[in-house]
Amino acid sequence: MSGTISYITGGIRRGALWAILALGAGPALADVLEIQPVAPDVWALIGPMDQRDSENLANNATFGLVETADGVVLIDPGGSWAGAAMIDAAIDKITDAPVTHVIDSGGQDHRWLGNGYWQAQGATVIASEAAVADHADRGSMQMTALAGFLGDRLAGTVPAYADVRFADSHTLEVGGLTFEITHAGQAHTPGDSFVWLPARDVMFTGDIVYVDRLLGVGPQSNVKSWISVFEAMAAHAPAHLVPGHGPATTLERARADTYDYLVNLRSRIGALLEEGGDIMSAPKIDQSAFSGLAQFEAMAGRNAQATYEEMEWE
DSSP: OOSSOOOTTTHHHHHHHHHHHHTTOHHHHHHSOEEEEEETTEEEEEOOSSOOOTTTTTOOSEEEEEEETTEEEEEOOOSSHHHHHHHHHHHHTTOSOOEEEEEOOSSSGGGTTTHHHHHTTTOEEEEEHHHHHHHHHHHHHHHHHHHHHHGGGGTTOOOOOOSEEESSEEEEEETTEEEEEEOOSOSSSTTOOEEEEGGGTEEEEEEEEESSBOOOOOTTOOHHHHHHHHHHHHTTOOSEEEEEESSOBOHHHHIIIIIHHHHHHHHHHHHHHHTTOOGGGGGGSOOGGGTTSBTHHHHHHHHHHHHHHHHHTO
């Protein structure tokens, strides 16, 4: 790879990138993803906090990058074929090494719908069995939604599933580095995994952690389990943490923006249920301590109602 368009992998990458540029996405390739150094050989690629659109190509998330002696390991492939090409262009600014492995950290579109792009270049994709089941279950719905957000820039995107699948844990050895991948249970999505890189004291969390942005609770989420999954991740006590949304950060900040919010949700909704409150009252619970997070107005009420529905049946 190089700082411009790479010819190393032949027509696949060259053709894909020229296709994106032909669609008028040149500024997106250059400007959408912020490159943040995290530790030696480790970077975060930070997408915007906004909704998916034709500029960010469904890359409104944070992705992880590790360069090893034998190639690059990418945590999450991008939200579309074009989104994967955008990530590829960002990688070109960092290293000439090829991407050899991609780890899907969960079930949202930006955690897997770029798989096909990387597989076409020979990369091996790894995901939990629960994530792959979620991909198969929700893929059609996600593609339909992305067609509305991306329009013609969804071209080339086809659901492609992981080559290597695991139940609870998987160890990847690449270029002298060990990646410990753990699916500890359902969090934002049923198949969420975190990736521990002990040699660099870095944790990649996918959507288990949101920083600077309010997380989203939906029908695919489980707040009770999410709290336990966070605790399993935090037990590694990482010095550096690359979240699913927002910049690389500390465990303390991740706890404040994600864990404390989840605990508050369950506590407030639990009290509401004890008082006999209904689901229409759920958005009125006190979430003001988190009102400074991006997307608060859009997500807080929905999160409360989704948590109410979850806890109503416990």
